[in-house]
Amino acid sequence: MSFEPTIIGFLCNWCSYSGADKTGAARIRYPQTLRAVRVMCSGRVEPWLIVKALKDGADGVLICGCHPGDCHYLSGNCKAAARHALLLRVLKEFGIEKERCRLEWVSATEGERFAAVVTDMTEKIRALGPLVWPERAI
Numbered sequence: 001m002s003f004e005p006t007i008i009g010f011l012c013n014w015c016s017y018s019g020a021d022k023t024g025a026a027r028i029r030y031p032q033t034l035r036a037v038r039v040m041c042s043g044r045v046e047p048w049l050i051v052k053a054l055k056d057g058a059d060g061v062l063i064c065g066c067h068p069g070d071c072h073y074l075s076g077n078c079k080a081a082a083r084h085a086l087l088l089r090v091l092k093e094f095g096i097e098k099e100r101c102r103l104e105w106v107s108a109t110e111g112e113r114f115a116a117v118v119t120d121m122t123e124k125i126r127a128l129g130p131l132v133w134p135e136r137a138i
């Protein structure tokens with residue numbers, strides 16, 4: 001049996017969650033690997049939440065927010081982008097591949113894009129295999 005990754009998806013309420021909803025409403029198919037967590041803004045996704053998800057068994061974490069300039073809290077997505085860049089550097093120190101922590105902008109009208117992102121991330125993590133949390137990490 002092939003490996004099916006578990007991906008935790010933090011989706012901002014205003015754009016990305018609606019985009020995911022549109023994917024379902026339009027019956028666009030994508031792998032059932034994503035466990036969606038609705039958050040008010042991508043800027044609310046603190047790095048420790050991502051680390052906890054990976055440590056507790058997720059093979060990858062997807063953070064989705066509004067496109068730059070569209071954040072309903074003005075700069076939440078900019079904060080998310082800055083944190084994401086820093087977190088990737090920390091994860092790399094522990095041998096965790098960048099493909100396992102992905103940040104994407106998905107608007108409420110981009111159902112097809114949402115499906116494409118989840119499909120691509122699933123394929124990349126499938127190729128990497130399950131995440132083995134490094135003992136020396138937090």
Ligand code: FES
Nearest residue numbers: 012041065066072
């Ligand atoms: S409200 Fe969507 S990223 Fe801030």
